[in-house]
Every structure is written in C-alpha cells, then in structure tokens.
Amino acid sequence: MRPILMKGHERPLTFLKYNREGDLLFSCAKDHNPTVWFADNGERLGTYKGHNGTVWCCDVSRDSTRLITGSADATVKLWNVKSDSALFTFKFDAPARSVDFSVGDKLAVITTDPFMELQSSIQVKRIARDSSEQTGESVLTIKGPEGRISRAVWGPLNKTIISAGEDAVIRIWDSETGKLLKESDKETGHQNPVTSLSKSADGSYFLTGSLDKSARLWDIRTLTLIKTYVTERPVNAGAISPLLDHVVIGGGQDALHVTMTGHRAGKFEAKFFHKILQEEIGGVKGHFGPINALAFNPDGRSFTSGGEDGYIRLHHFDSDYFNIKM
C-alpha cells in the first residue's frame, strides 16, 4: 500500500479520531490547531483556531456536527464541525487530557491533569443541544486516582466511566454517583503507566496500551483481562479493527531517547496482532518517530497513524490484507 502523508501539524500528533461514517478524520497535535481531513484522500478540510496549548484529545458527535477538544491550555472547547470558531469554552484550573462524548452526545467526560497542588479529576459535563444554552457546570466530579489520568471513556449505556492512567490501574466508576465499582488488580493489570485506551466498535471490550510494552484487551463490564499482546516497545496507542480480528498497536521509545538511536532501532512500526491468537501478523513502517495515535476507519479498510514526527499516515489496505491467514 502507498500511504497518504498528511503534514498539517508542525508538532507531534497526540490523537486521531474518525467520525462515525468514516469520511472525516480529526487530528490533534501539540501545535494548537486541531485539524479535520477528508479520510479518503487526505485533503485538509479545515482547522479549528482558538486553543492556546497542546490539544490532547478530541471527540466528534455521532451526527458529525459537534467536535469537542481538550487542551493543555486548561480549556475544553466545543466546535461546530464545519466552522473554525468555538461554540463554547469550558474553563478548568488544570490541563484537560481527555474528552469523550457519551452515547447520545448529551454528556461528555473530561479528565484534567494534576497541576500545581491540584489532584487529577474526572468531570462530567452536560452538553446542550442548543449551544446558546450551554453552561460550564460539572454534573459530576470524581477525584481519587493518583497521577495523570490518560483517558476516560463511557461504558455501556453511559452507566459507567472507565479510566486509566499513570498509576497503571484501570478503574470503572459509576457515572451517576461517582462511586468506584471495579479496579484492575496488580497481577493481571499493567505494570507501568497506561497511555491509551480505545473501545471496540460495539463497545463491549476495550484495548489499553501501556509503557510496560504490552497492550491488553479487557471486558468493559466485568473488567476481566481477555488478551495480552506483548511487544518490545512502550505502547503509546492502540486500535481495534472493526472488520477483522486484528488489533494494531504503536509506540516506540520515549521521545526523549529517540535522538540517541537510529530510526531502525526505534521500532516505530505500527504492529498488527491477531486479536484472538495474540500472534503478531505484521508491521507497517514509515514513521521516523514514535507513534502517538492510531485509529481504524469505521469500515475497517484503512487506518491512520500519527507520530511524534508530525506526520499523519493514512493507509488504505491492499486487498491481500483481507486474506491474511494465520
């Protein structure tokens, strides 16, 4: 396959997200402008201006009209997908790390980093249908986990919130009361900070990537460990194929150590694993920095990776990818 290279960001990529229909691709980077691209040919549709810091995460509503972005400038902004002006700005007292719309797009869960003497927090905001009625109050605030919370997403039927972070523990919270329901234990869980968390297409299980050089598949209701994919590099990103029994994980050495090694040694490929057999299927090379973000197109026929090198690489799979036999 010949990947499409998109060089719209001047700084490392942080997050990638397809809309539900898979025709738009949203990218976040350490430069301050989230960008939207056409997902088939990689043409840039627009950029969203207004953030004043690294944009860590974004999510798009089911009908592809609203975009929410969380940034290190301690704001979360709500956008109309087709224009570059913000509809609403949620202000926080700490950098926002992750954002996720609930099923139905009426709520959004936002995590903030530990900052100064403030603890990290998980906050739930109500998203108004009409943005003129939008308010900044939190419906729920959860505090407790030590260190940064890398990602928090909604569980089935919005009844739970799943969070994972620097303390390597995955937690399930009640989204009504904020009570801790489940916690991954030390034996089966990750040993090092969890860097990424992505749900399957049907939302019944999720994949976490960790700096302990493994990615793990968990049941979203019972938090039982289903599968483990072991690799030889810290994992920064992962995604589950909606079409085939594949997962793709990406990572690489810490950006800090990259300059000390050649790009061959850096292990910057996106690695494909068989979801069930846990066997490695193959690697896709190309980035010359660690991979920070991965996303599968909802149709499963293409995937995108974003790297520390500032490039987004959009890969449309060749036909032989669909005939791989294990």
Add this chain to the structure above:
Amino acid sequence: MIMVMDSKLRWGELEEDEEGDFLDFLLPPPMVTGPDENGIKKKIEYKLNEDGQKVKVTTTTRTRKLAKARLSKNAIERRSWAKFGDAIHEDVGARLTMVSNEEILLERPRAPGSKAEESTGDGLSTIGKGAVLMVCRTCGKKGDHWTSRCPYKDLAQPPEFFEDKPPATPSDTAAASVPAKGGAYVPPNKKAGSSSTGGQEMRRRNDENSVRVTNLSEDTREPDLHELFRTFGTVTRVYVAVDQKTGMSRGFGFVNFLNKEDAERAINKLNGYGYDNLILRVEWATPRAN
C-alpha cells in the same frame, strides 16, 4: 508517423522507423469495440511479423466498475463543505497531503503459514552447499561470527601457545591474554606469545583443506574461482595471488574447503581441467617451507 512528416528528420530516426512503423500504413487501422454492458472491450490490432506476414491481434479486456463506496447522504454533503481555518488559503501547491512514493508493505514476521522456527543449533545445516561460510578461526564456531568479531578472542588461545609455559589455570590464561592495566604501549609483535600464535594461525589457516590452483589465466579473479569450486562443497576462502606492483594476477591461487572430501573431489575433477584456454593444475597446498 508524425516523425516522418517532420522536416528536421534525422537519418538515425528514419532507420529506427523502418524497423517498426514504416509499413504500418499497409495495415488496417486498429479497431476498438465496447465496452459493452458486461464491461467487455475488444481491441483488434494488426501488425507485421518478421516474415512480413500480417498478424491479427485481438485483445479482450473486461473492465469492472469498482463497487461504489457507500457514502451516506451526510457524507456526500460534507464533501462539498467550504474549507475553513487555515485550509482556506490553501493553494494547490501547498503539498500538505501527498502520496508516499514508497510502497509500504505489511511486513510479516515470518512466512505466512509457517510456525515459529526454532533456531537450529548447528548453523551448518541451514547453509546450502556452495555458500561461503563464516568460520571463526579463533574458536572454530561455524556461521556465527567472523574471526575479528570473535567474542572468545581473549579467552581461547590455541593450545600451541602454552607449549613453553607451565600449565596455567584458566583464570591465569585469561589474565595473561589481556594486556596489563595501565601499562605502556607494547607493539603487537612484542606482546607475549604474539609471534608464535600469529605464525601458528597463518599456518593453520593456509593448510586447512587448502587447495592450490596454478596455471590460472591472468584475468581470473576470486569470484570466478569461487564460482568454479563452489560446486564441490562449502568454500571458506578463495584467494588469487596478485602482483602488488602491476595489479595483475600471478596465475595461482588457493581455495579452502570446509570438508576435506570436497577438496579431494575438487582436485580429482579439476586437475587438468581446461579453463580460459589454460589447463589448470589443482593440488593440495603444501605449507610453505619456512
């Protein structure tokens, strides 16, 4: 044909034309029919073969429309959205998006269908006959590393080294081979045991199943010799003596085999063999008299 009309016609081009297109006007023009409702397209061409006979070439191709990607109404509408943000000022030459000119493959960790292969303990069996084999002259390990990279270089000295010394404990020998810490520079030939071991090594290298080839033609090079001898077995070294001043071959060389039997067969087969108009002489290399 345009070329022929051209006033600036050069004879070189005319010559070329005569080969192919010159007689084209004698032939019926190519015909293309279709594509019909089944997507079948026929192209009928005529050409002349070498004997000047007319040949009709019918090419039938079937064009299939790719299943149109099912886009939702909304997605089609989004396709026509006006650009915004920084994308407004994008000119065509902005080159933000480009297709990689490098073909990226999904690199499989091993051949499809094969199970994870255990590394065979003996590297020899995996190497086919005739391949150049890495043989470490220090520790004798095959196919693992070159002599200069030998990890046991300092530890394993050939036994001859100890001849004039009382038997030493292993720890002593290891220490002896490592130069004294912080000591002054010692030229290699003054180092303990260097002359004897160096000489031994050279000897050992040269007479290990070594075959001398004489009466080589001057333009025979090492790859040629390797090509010639590899059919008999694994060749570990090929050397052609070259005059240092003129850079010409001196007409002889050495070939080392891994197995003695292979060397023997090579001698039997190639002694007296005609190579480059010369009759080769192949025999066991005798160690130099010195």
